[in-house]
Amino acid sequence: xxxxxxxxxxxxxxxxxxxxxxxxxxxxxxxxxxxxxxxxxxxxxxxxxxxxxxxxxxxxxxxxxxxxxxxxxxxxxxxxxxxxxxxxxxxxxxxxxxxxxxxxxxxxxxxxxxxxxxxxxxxxxxxxxxxxxxxxxxxxxxxxxxxxxxxxxxxxxxxxxxxxxxxxxxxxxxxxxxxxxxxxxxxxxxxxxxxxxxxxxxxxxxxxxxxxxxxxxxxxxxxxxxxxxxxxxxxxxxxxxxxxxxxxxxxxxxxxxxxxxxxxxxx
Numbered sequence: 001x002x003x004x005x006x007x008x009x010x011x012x013x014x015x016x017x018x019x020x021x022x023x024x025x026x027x028x029x030x031x032x033x034x035x036x037x038x039x040x041x042x043x044x045x046x047x048x049x050x051x052x053x054x055x056x057x058x059x060x061x062x063x064x065x066x067x068x069x070x071x072x073x074x075x076x077x078x079x080x081x082x083x084x085x086x087x088x089x090x091x092x093x094x095x096x097x098x099x100x101x102x103x104x105x106x107x108x109x110x111x112x113x114x115x116x117x118x119x120x121x122x123x124x125x126x127x128x129x130x131x132x133x134x135x136x137x138x139x140x141x142x143x144x145x146x147x148x149x150x151x152x153x154x155x156x157x158x159x160x161x162x163x164x165x166x167x168x169x170x171x172x173x174x175x176x177x178x179x180x181x182x183x184x185x186x187x188x189x190x191x192x193x194x195x196x197x198x199x200x201x202x203x204x205x206x207x208x209x210x211x212x213x214x215x216x217x218x219x220x221x222x223x224x225x226x227x228x229x230x231x232x233x234x235x236x237x238x239x240x241x242x243x244x245x246x247x248x249x250x251x252x253x254x255x256x257x258x259x260x261x262x263x264x265x266x267x
Contacts (some may be wrong), residue, residue, distance in 0.1 A: 003082045006060045007048040007075060011083055013040030017112070017267055018084040020046045022076065024094025025192045026157070026177040026185065028054025031093070034251035035258075043267075046083045050096070051075055052184040061184055069095065069195055073102035080110060087112035089262065093247060094118055095192040101200050113265055114208040115258055118244050120219040121197040121227060129198070130222045138193050145189055153177035160218060162243020169248055201230040208234045209261040211254055215242040235261060
């Protein structure tokens with residue numbers, strides 16, 4: 001099966017460099033509709049659905065391959081090779097930011113920059129490291145998800161979205177969660193919330209922008225600060241916003257921070 005069909009790859013815009021947008025857990029490429037079009041006058045853009053999410057080909061989902069983030073990183077390298085032109089700036093939301101790190105380390109020099117939207121290299125507190133959750137918190141979350149996925153989705157999606165003044169966004173994320181195949185979602189949630197990419201961060205030599213919300217229950221600002229200290233070439237931009245999806249609830253501020261970062265790199 002071709003990469004385009006597997007990941008429902010969408011290409012737009014035109015320009016000498018390519019922006020590749022990757023969504024987070026429970027989402028799909030439509031979540032970038034508030035930001036991606038603003039860049040299509042100057043950049044080629046590539047959007048896609050992670051295998052197992054959105055309108056990707058579910059028959060391509062292999063529980064063994066996607067038992068870790070490595071499977072998605074391999075897919076990303078294939079997508080970049082097939083559809084990107086010129087320098088590649090990878091824009092990853094949530095867990096996809098870490099997929100981008102792993103893909104970059106697999107293909108040194110293929111990525112010119114990263115924009116990480118509400119990223120976290122590890123959600124579990126560990127010694128002096130604050131990820132936002134205890135292991136017991138994560139185990140409880142995953143147990144609830146396992147026993148009542150639709151109920152978990154209805155409860156968690158509005159919390160993840162935040163944006164109390166934009167309830168339609170919380171409803172959209174809830175519907176997106178509920179459309180996802182429950183068995184795939186359960187595995188992806190386990191992979192997402194139990195992954196630990198902290199040891200990979202110092203290896204990433206690519207310029208990186210970290211976009212973090214000032215009030216994010218899932219990835220608190222201390223996580224962004226840790227990443228800024230740990231990544232060799234990182235800039236941290238705090239978006240005055242509540243929630244975990246600033247590209248949807250605060251797209252203007254997110255785009256402005258991204259534009260400033262791209263300008264600093266000469267794009």
